[in-house]
Amino acid sequence: MHPSTDSTQKKIAVVGASTLEGTRVRQALEAARVASKKVDLFGHSEGDVLLSEYAGEARMIQAPEIDEIATYSVVLICEGGESTLRLAEGFGPQQTVIDLVGGLPEKIGAKLLDPRTGSGESLAGFYAVPHPLALMLSDLLSPIERGPGVEQCVAVVVRPAVDYGEAGVEELRQQTVRLLNFVELPVATFGRQLAFNIVPESGLSCSVPGFEQEVTRQVGVLLGWDRDRLALRFLAAPLFYGHAVELHLRTPNGAGLEELRRALIDNGLEPGEERGPLVSTPMEVADERTIRLGELSADGLGGFWLWAVAGGSNSRAAEFAVDLATNVIR
Secondary structure, three states: OOOOOOOOOOOEEEEOOOOHHHHHHHHHHHHOOOOHHHEEEEOOOOOOOEEEEEOOEEEEEEOOOHHHHOOOOEEEEOOOOHHHHHHHOOOOOOOEEEEOOOOOOHHHOOEEOOOOOOOHHHHOEEEEOOOHHHHHHHHHHHHHHHOOOOOEEEEEEEEOHHHHHHHHHHHHHHHHHHHHOOOOOOOOOOOOOOOOOOEEHHHOOOOOOOHHHHHHHHHHHHHOOOOOOEEEEEEEOOOOOOEEEEEEEEOOOOOOHHHHHHHHHOOOOOOEOOOOOOOOOHHHHOOOOOEEEEEEEEOOOOOEEEEEEEOOHHHHHHHHHHHHHHHHHO
């Protein structure tokens, strides 16, 4: 059985709808005003059937069957594991399958989804959504790339506990409370104390080998670079939500500070004054869905420093995937 080519019958299946990423996808679909009749929710649970909702309607989240999933025009993968690998056996060449969590088998060869992806029937195939951090960095760098250009960039990204899932948020909360009560700390997620501390990504027990290099590669794809221009490091900090980024930039043609500032302003990102007060911190944007720039300054050696904070970055992948999904079902 194959997905219908009739636009009135095209539907979206969300696999893993009860997961954290599935929740973000549901919220992005609702924000995009995708009609309830166009969206079905699936997942895997032990015991009782899971209850959820979409666009104010109560929904049951049930385990999907291979034949059933094969009827959907778009499948959004929000959970990995054996059940997802089993579903992949039934995917057809006319479907658009978008993987947000790395759940597809390598043999499928999912292509990295980027802004240059077209629309219409050509969207059939298997796609992997860039990591939210790659999307955040490309959002910051693309105005500069379109303007004076990026010759070289060094970025240090401060990551909050939510980047490591609900378990990370809860462990940081428990560590903070227990430290203040002089009680032994839980370290199952991070492998060490994160509360009142800063830890390089490589120092966490939950770190993924090669992760910084993979995000660097994805940024290059998103910006259409033909060579490496970004060096990247991640730091885990005792924040619950909100990211911070310190960028050191060099432009290819010796652009001045004002040219760089203008490129950012023209794209809706207005930096603060050189040596001005840093009014933007992760805490101030934790509840927002935006990138806010702080100080932009010359380094005295021909390069520039740029401080930025971002809220809602972890939802960017879901929004990115939903943009493609809505193009398919129109």
